[in-house]
Structures are given as structure tokens and as C-alpha cells.
Amino acid sequence: MVKEFERAGFPVVLMCNLVPVAQTVGVNRIVPTISIPYPLGNPGTSKEEQHTLRKSRVGTALDALATEIKKPTVFKVEI
Amino acid sequence: MKSVICYINQFFAGIGGEDKADFEPEVRQGVVGPTGAINMGLKAYDAQVTYTVICGDNFMSTHRDEAIERILKELEGKEFDLFLAGPAFQAGRYGVACGEIGKAVEAKFGVPVITSMHAENPGVEMFKKDMYIMKGSHSAASMKNDADMMVALAGKILKGEEIEGPDAEGYYQRGIRHQVWRKDGVMAADRAVDMLIAKATGKPFVSELIIPKKDLVPIAPALKDLSKAKIALTTTGGIVPVDNPDRIQSASATRWGRYDISEMDRLESGVFKTIHAGFDPAAANADPNVIMPVDVMKEYLKEGKIGSIHKYFYSTVGTGTTQGEAKRMAKEIIPLLQEDNVDAVIMVST
Numbered sequence: 001m002v003k004e005f006e007r008a009g010f011p012v013v014l015m016c017n018l019v020p021v022a023q024t025v026g027v028n029r030i031v032p033t034i035s036i037p038y039p040l041g042n043p044g045t046s047k048e049e050q051h052t053l054r055k056s057r058v059g060t061a062l063d064a065l066a067t068e069i070k071k072p073t074v075f076k077v078e079i
Numbered sequence: 080m081k082s083v084i085c086y087i088n089q090f091f092a093g094i095g096g097e098d099k100a101d102f103e104p105e106v107r108q109g110v111v112g113p114t115g116a117i118n119m120g121l122k123a124y125d126a127q128v129t130y131t132v133i134c135g136d137n138f139m140s141t142h143r144d145e146a147i148e149r150i151l152k153e154l155e156g157k158e159f160d161l162f163l164a165g166p167a168f169q170a171g172r173y174g175v176a177c178g179e180i181g182k183a184v185e186a187k188f189g190v191p192v193i194t195s196m197h198a199e200n201p202g203v204e205m206f207k208k209d210m211y212i213m214k215g216s217h218s219a220a221s222m223k224n225d226a227d228m229m230v231a232l233a234g235k236i237l238k239g240e241e242i243e244g245p246d247a248e249g250y251y252q253r254g255i256r257h258q259v260w261r262k263d264g265v266m267a268a269d270r271a272v273d274m275l276i277a278k279a280t281g282k283p284f285v286s287e288l289i290i291p292k293k294d295l296v297p298i299a300p301a302l303k304d305l306s307k308a309k310i311a312l313t314t315t316g317g318i319v320p321v322d323n324p325d326r327i328q329s330a331s332a333t334r335w336g337r338y339d340i341s342e343m344d345r346l347e348s349g350v351f352k353t354i355h356a357g358f359d360p361a362a363a364n365a366d367p368n369v370i371m372p373v374d375v376m377k378e379y380l381k382e383g384k385i386g387s388i389h390k391y392f393y394s395t396v397g398t399g400t401t402q403g404e405a406k407r408m409a410k411e412i413i414p415l416l417q418e419d420n421v422d423a424v425i426m427v428s429t
Contacts, residue, residue, distance in 0.1 A: 001315065001395075003296045004409035005424045010416065011299040012424040018140060021175060021201040022428075028298045035141050036172070036429050037097070038362035039316070041369035054368065055375040058425070062385060065423040066305040069298055 002027050013061045015039060019074055030074045031061045053079055081126035081237050084154065085114040086164040086180050088173050091219075092133040097359040100172075102135030104146050106153040113222055117163060120230035124237050130157060132180070137358070139176040147183045159190060161233055166195035166225035167202060169217040169399055172357075174202025182209045191236050195225045198251075199401055207251040214249050217399070256288075304386075308422040311389035313412070315397030315405075316363065316370035316429040317355030318346065327395055329356035335395035335408045337415070340388070345374035357398030358429055370427055389421050397428055 003026060005012040013029040016022050017039060022030050033039030040057055041050030056079050064075045089095060089102040091112045110118045111131040118128040132150055139146045162184045164177035174196045181192035195215035196203050203212055211232055215225040232248055235241075245252040270287070277284035302308045319327060325336035340346070346367035353363040353370060368374045371392055379385050393412050397405075416424065 001313070001405045001409040001412075002424075002426050003294070004406055005313075005413065005416075005426070006296045006299050008413045008417070009299055010413075010421065010424045011301055012426060014426050014428060016428040018172070018175065018201070018428075020205060021171070024201060024205045026293065026295045028296070033427070036100075036137055037358040037360070038369040039427055039429060040372050041362070041366065043362040043365060043369075050366070050369065051375070054372050055378065058372045058375045059379070059384070061425055062305060062310070062379065065308070065310070065425075066302040068301045072298075 011065050013064045013075075015057065015061055023072060023074070026072070028069065028072045029064045029067075030072070031057060031064055032074065032077055033057065081124070081161070082129040082157075082159040083117075083121060083126055083161045083163060083233065083237075084130045084132065084157065084159045084184075085110075085117060085128050086132045086134070086150075086162070086177060087112060087114060088139075088170075088176060089133060089135040090173075092131070094133065094135075097357070098361075100135045100137035100359065101141075102133065103138055104132065104134040104149045104153070106130050106132050106150070113166075113226060114163075116223065117226050117230055120227060121233065121237075124230075124234035126160070126233070126237050129159060130154075134176065134180070136170075136172040136176055139179060140172050143179060147180060150180060151183060151187055154184070154188065159188070160237060162188075162190050162192045163229055163233060164192065164194040166213070166215050166222065166229065167200060168195075168215055168219055168221075168225070169197040169200050171201050171398070174200035175205060176202075178202040178206030178209065178212075182206060185210060193229050193232055193236075193250075195229050203251055208253050208255075211248075211250045211253075214251060252289075302423055306383055307386040309387045309389055309420060310376070310385050311416050311421045311424050312340075312371060312373065312376065312392040312427075313424055314371050314392065314394050314427045314429075315400070316394070316427060317353040317396040318351055318363065318367050318371045318392075318394050319354055321350060321352050323354050327354060329354050329396060329398075331399040331401075331404075332396040333400075333404050333408075335393060335412065337391035337393045337412075339390055340373050340392055341390045343373065344377050346371055355396050355398060355429060357396075370429060372427070386422075389416065389419055391415075 195213035
């Protein structure tokens with residue numbers, strides 16, 4: 001789906017846990033998430049910690065959309 | 080008697096489904112679940128399953144290095160001639176897990192590895208160069224057939240017989256070139272000229288070195304100004320209103336839905352949930368924002384980091400969904416994004 005969006009001209013960022021899979025299929029902008037059942041907030045941590053993590057990762061994803069890249073890139077996450 | 084070690088996930092080991100997908104690696108003596116049938120098949124080749132390795136799919140994907148290290152350590156000192164993983168069917172995480180552990184086992188112990196996956200399993204593209212991956216079916220209903228195929232190749236390897244290549248044996252082409260003595264004895268120069276003549280005269284011919292094509296998409300230019308951009312949210316994590324109005328399937332989805340988020344600050348539990356059958360839904364049902372992060376997107380909107388958010392988020396289920404269906408669904412969504420002048424897309428997958 002990501003590749004079709006990009007083919008239509010949209011810059012698109014994939015937030016996913018299985019980064020090697022995304023790389024293999026040819027996704028260009030990738031931001032890692034923390035797991036499969038809860039990509040953006042571990043229920044074993046407090047609501048605040050989950051929110052901080054989510055805000056940070058989504059922030060990285062938004063910045064990725066505004067970053068020119070020359071080759072497929074996995075963006076570094078802060079937390 | 081030759082020894083074979085098998086790898087299966089928590090589901091096939093009978094430990095549990097998605098709620099047990101964090102199951103930590105364990106090595107058990109003898110057979111567990113489907114490795115019993117593999118063991119029966121191996122008898123014909125004077126071989127047996129001596130150990131079965133079990134690991135939860137989520138544990139392998141989330142703690143890959145630790146899982147591999149622990150399993151390799153457990154296998155140290157155990158004599159074995161062959162390693163069989165799966166069959167993994169179309170289960171993406173399981174397929175990738177079989178590939179990861181198979182590749183590590185082959186590298187460390189130098190034994191051949193065989194697994195089995197459906198053509199749409201992402202593990203095929205990732206690992207077909209590294210090991211024998213039999214062309215498997217899409218669901219566990221064909222367990223016997225897929226396991227039999229693995230055993231047939233295993234038997235040939237164990238007996239030291241000639242492996243006749245991907246088409247004859249039924250595995251995905253590995254891209255490895257072997258020197259072979261052709262039965263027809265036609266030398267390379269003659270074959271090349273024959274092909275050239277066939278090509279020049281418009282007749283069919285088959286290359287002896289087929290270069291696989293990879294479908295790559297050019298990188299879209301970055302947003303010039305994030306603070307003026309309109310962003311759309313999409314997910315394959317199956318987040319829908321609790322009554323699932325579009326009746327999106329929990330697996331092998333062919334339908335998608337879009338849901339208005341213009342009037343809300345976050346996705347509330349009890350209003351939205353996930354219908355994805357590929358993972359434990361507890362966390363996402365308790366807080367759907369862990370998959371579709373509407374809450375922090377609205378905050379970024381208020382803070383002025385982004386210009387606006389497209390009125391709807393788009394959702395489907397990614398497990399077992401074919402690439403063909405995914406492509407079609409994306410193509411149906413694209414005009415709706417263009418109509419509203421969306422500038423960029425975030426996709427969260429599970």
C-alpha cells in the first residue's frame with residue numbers, strides 16, 4: 001500500500017516493527033515502532049511514558065516526510 | 080541414524096495463540112506437534128527428529144538477536160545433520176522467524192536448512208538466497224503436503240543425492256549457480272547462438288540466467304514546509320469503530336474503511352478497537368492510539384508542527400492480505416486523498 005501511495009506521488013512514511021521486511025519490499029521512508037500488538041506505546045509502562053514514546057516516534061515520522069533522501073532510509077528514533 | 084532438529088512457533092507447539100506470542104525460546108527433546116509427522120516421514124531415510132526448538136513469533140521479531148543467541152547456545156554440542164523450520168505458510172512473522180533462525184543455524188553449524196512458505200510470505204524474498212524454501216501453501220490446512228515436501232528434499236540431502244534444482248525439487252530459486260554436466264551435451268557457445276537466433280527470429284527461448292526484477296518506486300520528494308502540509312493517517316492494524324461498520328475481515332482483508340476524526344482529540348477505547356486477528360488485541364483495544372496515533376497528531380496540529388490533518392483515517396487488516404489486494408485498496412484510497420489535497424501519508428503497520 002505504501003508503495004502505491006508513493007507511486008501516486010505522496011511522500012509516505014511507514015511506521016513498522018518488521019523493519020527488514022519493509023526494506024526488502026522497497027519502502028523508502030521507515031520509522032521503527034516498538035512491537036506488533038502495540039507499535040506506539042507499551043501497556044506495561046505508564047500512560048505518560050507511552051505518550052512520550054508515541055509523540056517522539058510520530059514526530060520522527062513527520063520529520064522524515066520533510067527530509068530529502070537519496071536512498072531508502074530507516075530514520076533514527078530518539079526513544 | 081541421522082539427526083534432524085526442527086523449529087516451530089508457539090502456536091504449532093500448542094502453547095497458545097497471539098496471547099502467547101512472546102513465548103521465550105525453549106529446546107525440547109524429541110517431537111512437538113507437527114514435528115511428529117516430520118519424524119514419521121524421516122524414518123524412510125533412516126533419520127529422526129532429536130530436538131524441537133520453540134519460540135514465540137513476537138519474541139523472535141522483537142528480540143531477534145537475543146532469541147537467536149539463546150537458541151544457538153542451546154544447540155551447541157548437539158549433533159545434527161539437518162535443520163528444518165516451519166512450514167510457515169503465509170504467516171509473515173513465522174516465515175521471517177524461520178528464515179532468521181535458519182540462516183543463523185546454517186552459519187554457525189554449517190548444516191543445510193529447509194523451510195517452507197507461501198509465495199506471498201515476506202520471508203521468501205528475504206531468505207530464499209540463504210536456504211531451501213519449499214513452495215508452500217497459504218494455510219495450515221495443507222500442513223501434511225508442505226511438511227511432506229520438506230521431508231522429501233531432506234531425504235535427498237541426508238542420503239547425499241543430487242539436488243536437481245528449484246523447479247524439479249519445488250523450492251524458490253536461490254540465485255546460486257552450479258556447474259552441471261548436461262545430459263544433452265550441447266556446449267555453451269552453441270546454446271548461446273541458438274538463443275540469439277531464436278530471439279532474432281521472434282521465437283521463444285529461455286535464458287539460463289534469469290535476472291529477477293524488483294518492483295521499486297522512486298522516492299517521492301520531501302515536504303517543503305511541514306507546518307503547511309496536510310497529513311493523512313493510514314493503518315493496516317485493523318483499527319475500526321467498535322461495530323466495524325465496513326465489515327473489514329480480521330485476516331486476508333479485501334475491504335477497508337475510513338473514519339472521521341475531525342471532531343475528536345484522540346481515539347477513545349470503547350469507541351474504536353482493533354479487529355486484526357494477527358496479534359493480541361488487548362493493548363490496542365485499551366488504547367487505540369497505540370496503533371493509530373490520533374492523539375499526538377492532534378497535539379502536533381495545535382503546536383503548529385503540521386498544517387492540517389486529513390479528515391479521515393484509513394484502515395484495513397494486513398495479516399494474510401495479498402499484495403494484489405493491498406495494491407487495489409491503496410489505489411481506491413488514493414483519489415480520496417488527492418481530492419482533499421493531502422500532501423503526505425503516514426502508514427502504521429502491525
